[in-house]
Amino acid sequence: MEIKAFAFDLDGTLVDSIADLARAANAARADLGLAPLTEARVASYVGDGASSLVARTLADDHGAEFTGTALQKEAMNHFDMHYKRGLTIDTTFYPQVQITLSRLHERGFPLAIVTNKPERYTLPLLRELGVSEHFEVVVAGDTLPHKKPSPEPLLHVAARLGISPTELLMVGDSKNDVLAAQAAECPVIAVSYGYGGQMDDMGADRVIHHFADLLEFID
Known part of the structure; x- marks a missing residue:
């Protein structure tokens, strides 16, 4: 990839x-x-x-x-x-997320959020967590007419960044993430630790167990 x-x-x-x-x-x-x-x-x-x-x-x-x-x-x-x-009373980053995002950002990779969470929660949550500056594009569940599993959010991100969807790697924890990526012809990696259940059978290109494993795709 x-x-x-x-x-x-x-x-x-x-x-x-x-x-x-x-x-x-x-x-x-x-x-x-x-x-x-x-x-x-x-x-x-x-x-x-x-x-x-x-x-x-x-x-x-x-x-x-x-x-x-x-x-x-x-x-x-x-x-x-x-x-x-109370958007962030107990909300925490998963292990290795912050350092991995920082390394990707430092290496010059544009980063985006594609979530089904509404903007009224997504944007303040990112600000409260102190990571808003990492993301060049944020697509929430109500940003566009359609949300995941529609390919529209990922196609929008690719267009905004001026790249082909095949050059945009989607990372998520649910079937919606995999379906959206497949429909947009984006490569997709699933994390095994989220809320989406057993990811091995959902058709992702790869399942990772540690967020920092993403660095393998740029090293």
């Missing part, structure tokens, strides 16, 4: 944010008189954006969809309030 730039998923790939997501989801459930869910249960609902997470945690059902019912909208408002108040 001739890699000229990197695109990264956020939750489950760069940062472990499940504690803060679960706290906000359970606070929203409590506001509505519902019992809390385990962090592992909330983690299983992550990956398709905030509205999907709210619908799933509200119903405690992975098949639930956000259809805009009055109850779902109320739950979304509560989640939004609680999550904005």
